[in-house]
Amino acid sequence: MLVTVTGGTGFVGAHTVAELVRAGHRVRLLVRGGSAVGAALRPLEVPPGAVDAVLGDVTDERSVAAAVRGADAVVHAASVYSFDRRRRAEMRRTNARGTEVVLDAARRAGVGRVVHVSSTAALFGPGVRVIGDDSPVGASREPYAATKAASEEVARRYQRQGAPVVISRPPALLGPHDPKLGDQVRRLRDTLRGIMPVWPAGGLQIGDVRDTAVLHAALLDPEVTAAHPLGAHFGPGHHLTTREYVDAVRRASGRALPAVFPPAALMGPVGRLTDLVQPVWPWHIPAEHEAIATVGAAVRVDPAASTLGLKPRPFADTVADTVRWLVDTGAVTPRRTGGR
Template identity: 35%
Template sequence: MRILVTGASGFIGSHTVAALVESGHRPRLLVRNTEAASAVLAGVKVDSGQVDFAPGDMRDAEAVGAALDGCDAVVHAAAVIGVTGKPGEQILSGNVEGTRNVVGGAVERGISRIVYLSSMTVFMPTDQPVITGDSPLSRQRTEYGRSKLEAERYVRGLQNEGAPITTFYPGGVCGPAQSTLKELNEGIAAGLGQVWVMPKGAGVSVLDVRDLAEAILRTVRAPGAPRRWMLGGHHLGWSELADLCDALTGVPCKRMVVPGGLLLAAGSLLDLAKRVRRFDFPLTRDAAEMMVSLPRTDDREPLAELDLKPRPPEETLADILRWMAAEGHLDPARAGALYSV
């Protein structure tokens, strides 16, 4: 089966490619830079000779069309990310036009297995204690949030017409082999390496990227139907997450519990500061909102339909910390007992 994957240079995309290759597929990858993509794939033990590259940008309808031709399935994992405040590049055009070209193009060609990677951002903020794939969409303040919301509405329009698109809403995706530390991995490294700033009583979703990749693999094996599947992973309190790291490493981390309102204010101030001068710091208003008010997710339907049992968070965290220490993202002393294994 010929499967087109976008976003193969990213965290989710690269692990998805690894899962497809391991399962015997030879995926076609829409990438802007084949050398950069090959380097990322090497990190997940995929040789460039095991895939076919289709050079092009998801915003280029002609290039996307050529990549789609002859495919039986499509995984659209590419996105311009903006949650942690990294300098972006045409976020709106990347996420909206790219989705129209890739997902819309797949529907036009009658491809019956289409997977779209959305974001829990489209539901936040929310006052619901548990969110599902059918929870109300929320207004968005940032360019990233608005781009994901517009793309989400476009995909839902296709689904309402019967297009066989499965949308996943992943939680806090984390795991080993991330080419550039971002999101939850970045937060874990900062928490252990410096001080763990955590809002009192709040929680986080922990989803192993390898479990998400396996879910995507199982989804493309059979003709799809319009589905919206939440896959948030394990919901842990921030203190529970820190406790697990302490137990795994044997090295207590420094913690600073702060009121949720203070964290939100800090995120807003940092957003303003980044408009004046660009700098990298993982806290934004959106990220703070996720940290303070992220509810639990209802993952029962995809787990049952795909016969998937996510690995325990202890396993995920142990693999992350070993990998971070080995790759220089974390002082080996902070990995404690794990690094000596």
């Protein structure tokens, strides 16, 4: 099967490409720059000849049409994942408009299967504490969640029109080999560096990027999807409190990592101030209001929600593998992990 993957040089996309190649598929990438392909896929042991690439952007109709032409399936993983309000316009353009362009091109090309990579955040909104198979699209006003909700609404519209679209909803993700050192892996790095000693009390749904990649490959298997006919499936993950998260990092690193956990409501004003200051501050401040609000809401996935029957690997393994990768790539020094 020829599978076109958007966002294939990002965290979720690169791991998905590796899993698709292992499953025997041919892969075509839509990428903005060809030089990123090797850097993203080589560490995942993807053979150079297993993928080809079309240069372009998910918001450009011509390049998207070229990328999906002749494809049997499309995995739309391109997305901007950030709580940084400076990237609002970029998130609207890529997350919402990009989904419209890709799904329209896939429909016009007669693609037989489209996996739209959404997010648990697409279901977030005021008062929402549990999400599941029947949850409506969220009504969050926070930039990332709002744009992912908009993109999922596009995917649901295509489903209602009869398009062969299935939705995946990964949780927050960790794991080794993050080509662009995205938000979650960067927070883990900062925790190891000792510059994130304050965490809002609350929780988060979190999983391993490799498990989500397995989900995406499974969603292209007709036998699997015939047995699980729902239009959307959640990425495997765990619901952890922020204390449990930090404790897992402590065990993986062998360090004490002092931390305090004030109520999220008390940290909300700090987040608002961060959002005001960030546009003129030269460095990223990891205390955005959306991040604080997300943890404070502590939204969990209903245990009965579909993951295609896939189970998450132990979170301790995910953290240990991610920490090891951060050390191996020089993102943190060995002394930050007890010399491991």
